[in-house]
Amino acid sequence: MPKEFEGAEPNLSEIDTLRREVARLKDIEQRCQKANAALKAIEERNRLLGDSTPLGIFTIDVQGGITGINLKMLEIFAWPSVDDPTSMNLFDSQALAGSGIVADIQRCIARKKPVVAEYPYFDPQGSCIHLRYHLSPIPGSNGAVSGVMAIVEDNTDLKKTEEALRESEKRYRQLFQSAPIALIEWDVSHLKAYLEKLRASDVTNFREYLEGHPQEVHHCWSLIKTVNYNQAFLKLMGVADSAGPGGDFIPTDAEGFLKMAREIILVAAAGNTAEEREETIVTSTGEPKIILGKSLVVSGHEDTLERVAIAMVDISQRKKAEEALRESERRFRDQALRDGLTGLYNQRYLYQSLAVWIDSAKNTDTPISLIFMDLDHFKTIVDTHGHLNGSRAIRKVAGTIDNCLQEPAFAVAYAGDEFVVVLPGMDQSQALQKASEIRASMKNTVYVLDQGIEVRLRASFGIATFPHHAEDLNGLIAAADHALFAIKEAGKDAVGQFQNR
Known part of the structure; x- marks a missing residue:
């Protein structure tokens, strides 16, 4: 005790000051309790959002510790029987480490950039499923990465479709029509011949050429002919069975369509038709949809491109779920610091x-x-x-x-x-x-x-x-x-x- 206070008796003023301090601390405690209740409500909304999506979702910290996981993800993986899955460490899973996904997660953290990866996964019964991982870094304070959010979709159907297409023509045709994934087959040979003609006339930069000659996008697109399509494609595009597509994939002059058409033409010009990309399309009813499209030349037509199959998966809901989760995660982090x-x-x-x-x-x-x-x-x-x-x-x-x-x-x-x-x-x-x-x-x-x-x-x-x-x-x-x-x-x-x- 300081010397100036030695022997001093408490007075009413000091008691009153202490009472005010106690009241102030109680007020702070009540406000903290309210803030904690608000954070718990946000966490509950996050959990409901994650469990209602048909996609597997999990989040981990930079050490591999699972910080969140939804019901779909628990169904996809045979997780150990533990009361709290968040007590597990993803990096300790031998099955996942062997598939290569752990290395991709660490790459996502190190580069602070999204990573898309696809790996097979064998469940305890020995069945193989193909999983596509969409890994996004979770920003922490000061630009550092505090963890990774993974959205996982079962890509087994698409993978089986691709493999079956290569097996035989007969099986290809049967699967083409019955596949649950939208499929359309194009004859790109006329476009290929026209692009080669342009190249022979000293056109070397096709992107620059198409930007300088926008009318050429329409002409090049008209050279792509639709050979076949399945019911899943008609459903995706909102087209009646009796009104299937003709030469044009999407009959619209919208800027979005022209951009997509230009990119597809550039892919054909580069000769890399086995490409996977996300595009926004507009259905016959005017509804925009985000699709994941992957093209594949039918065996035996690699030189002419007379038959190019395009598989399309509607990922609009997945994109919305991703955005909603990112926004929810951002709000949660912000609330914790407010x-x-x-x-x-x-x-x-x-x-x-x-x-x-x-x-x-x-x-x-x-x-x-x-x-x-x-x-x-x-x-x-x-x-x-x-x-x-x-x-x-x-x-x-x-x-x-x-x-x-x-x-x-x-x-x-x-x-x-x-x-x-x-x-x-x-x-x-x-x-x-x-x-x-x-x-x-x-x-x-x-x-x-x-x-x-x-x-x-x-x-x-x-x-x-x-x-x-x-x-x-x-x-x-x-x-x-x-x-x-x-x-x-x-x-x-x-x-x-x-x-x-």
């Missing part, structure tokens, strides 16, 4: 991001300033107008602070009626100017609470700057807090800078 009352960042984000900003500032020799602010006489607002109006006042002040900032600067709801503003790249004078701007904006604002109650609010501001006042994160926060305390002691409603002793 204060539930004000919408500003919370202490967790402050300590994560400020540490990174300081490391960066050390490397670039740039300053970082911190404003620690606290509302003056806020207890009077609560005592006079109630806790709910106190919360409304804090939320409105948060809006005032946020409106004064531009990225990369950001505000943090620190605790109760305390706020922290982080100003990367700003020195002491710039931080003083920003604090004065926030103070003036508060003074010029009449805050309207419930039932039309109007109040004016003031605040005290403490400023500290790295590296002049501190060498690390905790030191910088402590210096700004010390500057704030000095202003509070001196009479409040002012801006002060930390003074080195």
